[in-house]
Amino acid sequence: MKTINNVATLTNVNGVGVIAINFPPVNALSASVRDGIHGAMQAAIADPAIDAVVLRCEGSTFIAGADITEFGKPPAGVSLGEVQRILEESPKPVVAAIHGTALGGGLEVALVCHYRIAVPTARLGLPEVNIGLLPGAGGTQRLPRIVGPEAALEMMTSGAHVRAKDALQSGLLDELAPEDDLSGAAVALARRVVDEKRPLRKIRDQNEKVEAARGHPEIFAKFRQANAKKFRGFEAPKKIIECVEAAVNLPIDEGLQLERKYFMELMKGDQSAAQRYYFFASRQAWNVPGLAKDAAVLPVQSVGVIGAGTMGAGIAMNFLNVGIPVHIVETRQEALDRGLKTIRTNYENTAKKGRLTAQAIEERMALLTGSLDLQNLSDMDLVIEAVFENMDVKKDIFGRLDRICKAGAILASNTSALDLNEIASATSRPEAVIGLHFFSPANVMKLLEVVRGAKTSDSVIATSMQLAKKIGKVAVLVGVCPGFVGNRILGQRQREANALIMEGAMPWAVDRVLYDFGFPMGPFAMSDLAGLDLGWSKEKSSSSTLREVLCEMDRRGQKTGAGFYDYDEKRTAVPSPVVEEIIQRFAQKQGKQARKVSDEEILERCIYPMINEGAKILEEGMAIRASDIDVVWVNGYGWPVYRGGPMFYGDLVGLPKVLAKMKEFEASHGPQFKPAKLLEELVASGRQFSDLNPGK
Numbered sequence: 001m002k003t004i005n006n007v008a009t010l011t012n013v014n015g016v017g018v019i020a021i022n023f024p025p026v027n028a029l030s031a032s033v034r035d036g037i038h039g040a041m042q043a044a045i046a047d048p049a050i051d052a053v054v055l056r057c058e059g060s061t062f063i064a065g066a067d068i069t070e071f072g073k074p075p076a077g078v079s080l081g082e083v084q085r086i087l088e089e090s091p092k093p094v095v096a097a098i099h100g101t102a103l104g105g106g107l108e109v110a111l112v113c114h115y116r117i118a119v120p121t122a123r124l125g126l127p128e129v130n131i132g133l134l135p136g137a138g139g140t141q142r143l144p145r146i147v148g149p150e151a152a153l154e155m156m157t158s159g160a161h162v163r164a165k166d167a168l169q170s171g172l173l174d175e176l177a178p179e180d181d182l183s184g185a186a187v188a189l190a191r192r193v194v195d196e197k198r199p200l201r202k203i204r205d206q207n208e209k210v211e212a213a214r215g216h217p218e219i220f221a222k223f224r225q226a227n228a229k230k231f232r233g234f235e236a237p238k239k240i241i242e243c244v245e246a247a248v249n250l251p252i253d254e255g256l257q258l259e260r261k262y263f264m265e266l267m268k269g270d271q272s273a274a275q276r277y278y279f280f281a282s283r284q285a286w287n288v289p290g291l292a293k294d295a296a297v298l299p300v301q302s303v304g305v306i307g308a309g310t311m312g313a314g315i316a317m318n319f320l321n322v323g324i325p326v327h328i329v330e331t332r333q334e335a336l337d338r339g340l341k342t343i344r345t346n347y348e349n350t351a352k353k354g355r356l357t358a359q360a361i362e363e364r365m366a367l368l369t370g371s372l373d374l375q376n377l378s379d380m381d382l383v384i385e386a387v388f389e390n391m392d393v394k395k396d397i398f399g400r401l402d403r404i405c406k407a408g409a410i411l412a413s414n415t416s417a418l419d420l421n422e423i424a425s426a427t428s429r430p431e432a433v434i435g436l437h438f439f440s441p442a443n444v445m446k447l448l449e450v451v452r453g454a455k456t457s458d459s460v461i462a463t464s465m466q467l468a469k470k471i472g473k474v475a476v477l478v479g480v481c482p483g484f485v486g487n488r489i490l491g492q493r494q495r496e497a498n499a500l501i502m503e504g505a506m507p508w509a510v511d512r513v514l515y516d517f518g519f520p521m522g523p524f525a526m527s528d529l530a531g532l533d534l535g536w537s538k539e540k541s542s543s544s545t546l547r548e549v550l551c552e553m554d555r556r557g558q559k560t561g562a563g564f565y566d567y568d569e570k571r572t573a574v575p576s577p578v579v580e581e582i583i584q585r586f587a588q589k590q591g592k593q594a595r596k597v598s599d600e601e602i603l604e605r606c607i608y609p610m611i612n613e614g615a616k617i618l619e620e621g622m623a624i625r626a627s628d629i630d631v632v633w634v635n636g637y638g639w640p641v642y643r644g645g646p647m648f649y650g651d652l653v654g655l656p657k658v659l660a661k662m663k664e665f666e667a668s669h670g671p672q673f674k675p676a677k678l679l680e681e682l683v684a685s686g687r688q689f690s691d692l693n694p695g696k
């Protein structure tokens, strides 16, 4: 075995030079990996005792891509282009031996090898789109040459990881290897290639599939149209499509040039910076600094859920999905039956879309039981209360749980707004009490705010975080404050949206600005969707708010065909002259003169107070780090990931500008715009949110 550098070795096995890369955690293509592969290839080519080469990796995975931490830094070591050249132009056949994942630049390296073999559990993909990039090492030109333009478009714009079996079928792989002998099978393949004098196959020369698509621009027109909604606002997918068009219409070297140009443009742009930031932010959120090293992670093998409403049913599904039995407790049989039925119906709907088998439904339903007796929760490892938001009711339930549940059980509340410490005070074990704030629909939404009470134990926190990972959530640990992190910030935006329509901006103008910013919908369209009558009662309604008046007119949102908007049979929203008039009346009553409100003001009034509130949250220690707030907003509230999150966006706009605007609004509109102390301090010291990071 020859050591090439600190990450690469070359070993002659039966006349085949096996290059092994060892750069944990994911063998990313850092300078040392590039140098290692290049040096090993030079040595293998020069060694007359070596007839062919196998490129493989140690550890859990093949190369998972370029090293994202190197982006934006000055270039070092051999370039990826040079590495690819020496592999592709090698006079000796090169076989890529893939296990774990071959992603991004990793797959692009495999695509310049002459043959590819993988174990059945391997996955292959070009996920650059997820970090606002396109495959920049030939992927956009080589992939369509193997799998055809349509499949390539799908794979690169979704970033999906393809299973080895499917990759074999599409030609991306030449062979599958036994799970436990990849190296042996790869050496055998390399040997066969030499012994049978098979050609040095280069994907760049395979033009059949791209030529077949030439003269068919409709392929791209259709793809753009079909995905218009999904790609809205994102730059990278659009550039990927253009590159695949180039693969079809231009010689490969010109296509590669275009790919390079677009890759560099995207790399320097704000979107990719935001998405790369988010990639690390979402991983960092799992890291809770300061937890006791010996905090035990408790086994959670049974879950009790109190309340079988939409929320309780959705919460239960999360655990059933991963094989954890759930017992639901309700107060009335009818409500319990309805909840259990909702769960089955949800599963059946998933099955209809082909995403679940009939057998899987039955397996999950077999784990589900229900009753009307809290006593049945006595043996549960975790109990989650999901009843309506009423402190007295919650305290009563927690008091009873305290008496019923076994020692060591975790007692969780799904409250979205109430004081968790007060809820915990109803028990004799506040250290066992935690908030698990799921978002509706709880079986779909990724976000979970894990709310740490003043006395919650480290072990309960560690267990909750790990459990969240197990059920596929993105968890963020937050502190106890009104609305926690997500809703507290939402409150700022909602207040301003409501204020703006009284000043002359119509709901559709506010919605349009926020939609164009990248939110899936604006606050008024959202209210119409959720129903304006949430929490409204006919008897108590006194025409005192806009919402009350709309409900009184039976404009209760989409479900009644009218709300802030009018809706046709297809539920298309149209601005409503009636609503415009009502708003004007309200504004007059409040003594407000309608004025022209610019789109810029709408955006700044809605977004800057969110950033400011985020600063207050940090100041109070209610979020661990600024990036956690961004993770909450991207996963729970539709903040466009290509804008990173409110805190990243604040840094991008520039905190001095945000502060100046907050002061201006404070002077013209009132103390609700008072800048956070932290915002003032950061600006005074020339720092930004990204400079504060206790988790790193």
Ligand code: 3H9
Binding pocket: 025, 026, 028, 061, 064, 065, 066, 067, 068, 069, 080, 101, 103, 104, 105, 106, 108, 127, 128, 131, 133, 134, 135, 136, 137, 139, 280, 283, 284
């Ligand atoms: C690219 O290739 C561009 C090219 O087209 C062109 C170039 C010219 N770099 O996710 P995990 C870290 S763009 C640096 O928790 P898992 C990660 O931060 C790249 N670091 O594990 C974490 O660190 P820590 C295209 C990376 O088992 C640790 O590894 N490739 C990279 O759940 C473990 O990660 C991608 O976008 C990286 N590329 O999942 C693939 N990848 O422990 C991105 C990971 O300090 N990666 N780290 O928190 C993934 O999708 C997942 O990490 C993977 C493993 C599936 C590989």
